[in-house]
Amino acid sequence: DQQVKQNSPSLSVQEGRISILNCDYTNSMFDYFLWYKKYPAEGPTFLISISSIKDKNEDGRFTVFLNKSAKHLSLHIVPSQPGDSAVYFCAATTQGGSEKLVFGKGTKLTVNP
Amino acid sequence: DAGITQSPRHKVTETGTPVTLRCHQTENHRYMYWYRQDPGHGLRLIHYSYGVKDTDKGEVSDGYSVSRSKTEDFLLTLESATSSQTSVYFCAISGPGQGPKGRPQHFGDGTRLSIL
Numbered sequence: 384d385q386q387v388k389q390n391s392p393s394l395s396v397q398e399g400r401i402s403i404l405n406c407d408y409t410n411s412m413f414d415y416f417l418w419y420k421k422y423p424a425e426g427p428t429f430l431i432s433i434s435s436i437k438d439k440n441e442d443g444r445f446t447v448f449l450n451k452s453a454k455h456l457s458l459h460i461v462p463s464q465p466g467d468s469a470v471y472f473c474a475a476t477t478q479g480g481s482e483k484l485v486f487g488k489g490t491k492l493t494v495n496p
Numbered sequence: 497d498a499g500i501t502q503s504p505r506h507k508v509t510e511t512g513t514p515v516t517l518r519c520h521q522t523e524n525h526r527y528m529y530w531y532r533q534d535p536g537h538g539l540r541l542i543h544y545s546y547g548v549k550d551t552d553k554g555e556v557s558d559g560y561s562v563s564r565s566k567t568e569d570f571l572l573t574l575e576s577a578t579s580s581q582t583s584v585y586f587c588a589i590s591g592p593g594q595g596p597k598g599r600p601q602h603f604g605d606g607t608r609l610s611i612l
Contacts, residue, residue: 389538417600426500426586426603427539472538482527482590483554484601488538 386410387475389487397495402460404490406473409454413475417484418447418458421470430471431458434478463494499523500604502587508610515574517607519587521567527590528570529601530554530562532583539586545570577611584608 388407396402406416414435419427433440433447433456440447446459460467473487499522509515519528530542531554541554543562551562559581561573574581588601 419603424605426588426605429600429602432600474539482601483529483541483544484539485541486531486539488536 384409385487386413387473387485387487389471389473389490391490392488393491393493395493395495396463398465399462402458402463402467402492402494404458404460404471404473404492406456406458406487407454408456408475410475410485411454412477413485415476415478416447416449416456417474417476418445419472419474419486420467421472421489427472460492463492465494465496468492468494500587500589500602502585502604502607504607505605506608508612509577510612511578512576515577515609515611517572517585517587517609519570519572519589519604521570521589523589523591523602524567525589525591526567527601528564529588529590530560530570530572531586531588531603532556532581533586533606534583542572542585577609579611582609582611 417432418430420430421427431442431445433449449456470489470491472489474484476484501520503518529544531539533539540556542560545551545564563571585607587604590601
């Protein structure tokens, strides 16, 4: 069963506007969450992460919000730029041990000029 | 960029043949991982390694084996390739831990494998 869900396969926004990508998880043992961005023909690249002891982490234009009670996290990109067009994967893990990541299926973001 | 090299980058082979994919790292990281990416499935973990000769299964390990005889190399083998194993394969590495004090997984650029 899918432990990390990204229910929107695609999202289209205008340049300069906010992009909001959502992710839900079911395993309450997850305590660390990551977002990766992937361009075609390249490997995923790490974008931003958040620990379960926080509810927000910010890095430049990217902010990740975590709502533990709802088992929901979101990635906000503001302002969105055409170069942000990519597939975004949400991932979760339990710290310590094997550090295995469980990924969602991804959301394809298109930022239109 | 994390020093990860996957080889080959592209391969076409026939059903029933053995295939070995190689992941080489220059970061001296302990953990190495093999994933496959398929449309509608995201990234799924095949096998991972937490040290030389220490490996374990992931979510989709059937039909795959791995070996790690040196810190820097992690090999993925398809003993007898099937068409269902046509996919893009990614190797990843990580340092000690992925929490705030650790380092997140970094990925290679992938191997596109087609099995006819």
